[in-house]
Amino acid sequence: MSDTSTVNTESTFKEQQKMAISARNINVVYATPTGDIPAVRNVDIDLPRGSITGIIGESGSGKSTLIMAIMNAVTKPGKITSGSVLLNGENDMLQLSSEKQRKIRGKEIGFVFQAAQNSLNPLRRIGQQILDLGRAHEVHDLRALIKYAKELLIRLGLDADRVLASFQHELSGGMRQRVGIMFSLVLNANIVFLDESTTALDMLSQASVLEIIRELQKEKNLTIAFVSHDIGVIADLSERIEIFYAGEIVEEGKTSEVLASPKHPYTKGLIKAIPKISGDIDAAEPLKGSSPDYRTFKQEGCLFYDRCPIRTDSCRDSRPELNITSGYHKVACFRVDAND
Numbered sequence: 001m002s003d004t005s006t007v008n009t010e011s012t013f014k015e016q017q018k019m020a021i022s023a024r025n026i027n028v029v030y031a032t033p034t035g036d037i038p039a040v041r042n043v044d045i046d047l048p049r050g051s052i053t054g055i056i057g058e059s060g061s062g063k064s065t066l067i068m069a070i071m072n073a074v075t076k077p078g079k080i081t082s083g084s085v086l087l088n089g090e091n092d093m094l095q096l097s098s099e100k101q102r103k104i105r106g107k108e109i110g111f112v113f114q115a116a117q118n119s120l121n122p123l124r125r126i127g128q129q130i131l132d133l134g135r136a137h138e139v140h141d142l143r144a145l146i147k148y149a150k151e152l153l154i155r156l157g158l159d160a161d162r163v164l165a166s167f168q169h170e171l172s173g174g175m176r177q178r179v180g181i182m183f184s185l186v187l188n189a190n191i192v193f194l195d196e197s198t199t200a201l202d203m204l205s206q207a208s209v210l211e212i213i214r215e216l217q218k219e220k221n222l223t224i225a226f227v228s229h230d231i232g233v234i235a236d237l238s239e240r241i242e243i244f245y246a247g248e249i250v251e252e253g254k255t256s257e258v259l260a261s262p263k264h265p266y267t268k269g270l271i272k273a274i275p276k277i278s279g280d281i282d283a284a285e286p287l288k289g290s291s292p293d294y295r296t297f298k299q300e301g302c303l304f305y306d307r308c309p310i311r312t313d314s315c316r317d318s319r320p321e322l323n324i325t326s327g328y329h330k331v332a333c334f335r336v337d338a339n340d
């Protein structure tokens with residue numbers, strides 16, 4: 001007699017092995033004087049190898065916290081209260097020693113945080129900081145490392161020699177963001193997290209940096225997670241999309257499918273709010289209301305209830321789970337089939 005739970009566990013395991021990152025049941029809380037903020041709740045997320053995933057949601061929805069949690073880099077007052085993060089189907093990032101995690105961050109996982117602009121060392125030239133990074137990760141051929149850094153900087157449209165000789169205050173915001181992208185790639189990490197990495201760039205520079213990210217992704221078969229407020233950027237760059245609302249994923253799937261046929265009223269609202277996507281500037285409608293206050297939102301009921309144009313009474317009583325609508329497309333809404 002076959003044991004279905006064993007079969008399921010085995011197939012789940014095989015699926016997870018194809019994933020560069022497979023995170024389950026991630027919960028993160030920030031302790032504040034006025035109470036705990038449950039910033040990320042029960043999130044499952046997979047990043048298939050060699051794919052670009054866009055993560056989008058309003059400010060404060062927990063996107064950056066999720067990325068930090070995946071890297072086990074949440075700092076006080078934040079705390080990961082549960083979860084597991086398998087890297088290439090093995091090594092749970094949340095269980096490794098801090099030394100092993102530090103080695104993985106940088107060498108296997110590259111990242112550019114929103115704060116990249118301020119995360120460079122103000123007292124060391126960029127070139128020296130690349131050498132510091134190389135030494136910290138036991139890179140033997142530091143000359144080759146600098147050569148590769150220069151190549152990346154040139155591809156990113158910068159004067160490499162000048163940048164290497166500069167301190168951060170000598171670089172503009174946009175230049176610092178490009179330098180951040182170079183740092184995330186220079187150790188040849190296969191997995192790269194880019195958190196709002198192109199927001200300080202003007203439209204044209206943003207388009208060219210996105211093009212370079214796309215090229216590098218193809219060349220090196222990188223797995224990229226890209227966090228943005230800008231659904232246009234995500235539509236342009238990512239194959240998969242995760243829609244984040246108030247600490248939870250409310251819709252996910254192939255980007256083309258989700259944007260062509262959004263199911264969650266929040267996703268529909270995001271799309272309507274963007275003139276670029278809706279095609280007609282006058283037709284763009286800003287999303288009404290604001291996301292729930294973490295300190296006061298009720299545990300039961302849909303998180304989007306107060307803002308939802310298609311809510312019913314039952315949406316107030318219980319929380320919809322993220323369920324498959326078709327293929328990889330999942331949505332957390334009781335009213336998936338409602339017309340609006």
Ligand SMILES: Nc1ncnc2c1ncn2[C@@H]1O[C@H](COP(=O)(O)OP(=O)(O)OP(=O)(O)O)[C@@H](O)[C@H]1O
Pocket residue numbers: 030031032037039057058059060061062063064065066076077078114229294
């Ligand atoms: N250090 C902190 N202390 C207390 N609360 C925090 C801290 N960092 C984040 N939070 C709270 O956690 C929630 C999620 O924040 P997070 O920065 O992850 O959101 P986000 O979606 O990345 O926002 P943004 O797009 O503005 O960067 C927010 O309500 C925020 O106020």
